[in-house]
Amino acid sequence: MKRTLFKTGDGSYTLHIPEWDEQYHSKHGAIAEALHVFIKHGLYYWISENETDSASILEIGFGTGLNAFLTFLETEQNAFSVNYTGIEAYPLKIDEIRNLNYAALLKAGEEKFLQLHQTPWEVKSTISETFQLTKQQKLFSEIHSENCFNLIYFDAFGIRVQPELWTEAIFKKMFLALKSNGVLVTYAANGNARRAMQSVGFKVERLAGPPGKKEMLRGTKP
Template sequence: MKRTLLRTGDGSYTLHIPEWNEQYHSKHGAIAEANHVFIKSGLSHWFANNEPNEISIMEIGFGTGLNALLTLLESERENFIIDYTGVEAFPLTWEEIQQLNYSSMLNISDEKFLAIHKIPWAERTAISERFKLIKMQQLFSEINIENAYNLIYFDAFGIRVQPELWTEEIFQKMYNSLKTSGILVTYAASGNARRAMQSVGFNVERLPGPPGKKEMLRASKY
């Protein structure tokens, strides 16, 4: 499937899929969206409401690695200890990765961003003293994990183009994967997605969305 480079509203790049008219990140700002949805409403929220400084995260849709990079930077800034699992069915090519401008936009060297892409798949690797990463190449429907994560970044492609990723079946897998008091955050706010989450036991909140989007969802497991 063809992917083309697209500059988003905050100057950071994303990848566009012409066949679907869909982007990997918001066209209003890739970094702005990731920071708002996954860092502020997910990672920071979880640590604000839990005592340990350690967390286990699963990302659904590793994609460009932007969410993982921002989480790595947050672990260094806040002294968090993070065990990160990125799940991706169709990894980017090295050529596509090298075109992304996240390092320059965040005023950091390329070393950290490239490190998360260079490590082997299916091998947990220490990117820093406080951040371990394992990347798994698999379909989301193949995930069968129980009580393993504190936080899920649900960053799948939108319900318009891949409705099969926003079903009760998938969210049951997400619910099972979370530990008690775990949370799932996503940029999405559709009623169908919210009802699917609620049907498997999640308590779902509507939150203010990132730039260009009115709302997003955060789901909690009690």
């Protein structure tokens, strides 16, 4: 599938899929969206609510590695550690990754960003003393984890182009993968997604969305 470089509203790049007319991140700002949805309302929320210095995170849609990179940077700057698992069925090529400007805009070392993509798949890799990464290449429907994660970054492609990723069946897998009081955050605010989350047991909140989007969703496993 063809992918082209796309400059978003905050100056950060994402990748565009012409066949779907879909981007990997918000056209209003790739970094801005990731910081708002996954770091502020995901990672920071989990840490503050649980008064802990560690978290086990599952990312649904590793993609460009932006969410993982931002999370890694947070562990470098704050006193907590993360065990991070990223699921991706169709990994990007390293040449596509090298074109992304996240490290430059975040004033961070590009070598660490590239390391996230160059570590081998299916094994746990130590990126730093506070960040461990396991990448798994498989479909989301092939996830069978139970009671393993504190936090899920649900960053699948939108319901318009891949509705099968926003069903009760998928959210049931997410619910089972979380530990008690675990949290799932997503940029989506679609009513069908919200109802699917609620139907499998999530307590769902509507929150203010990132730039260009009115709302987002956060679900908690009671």
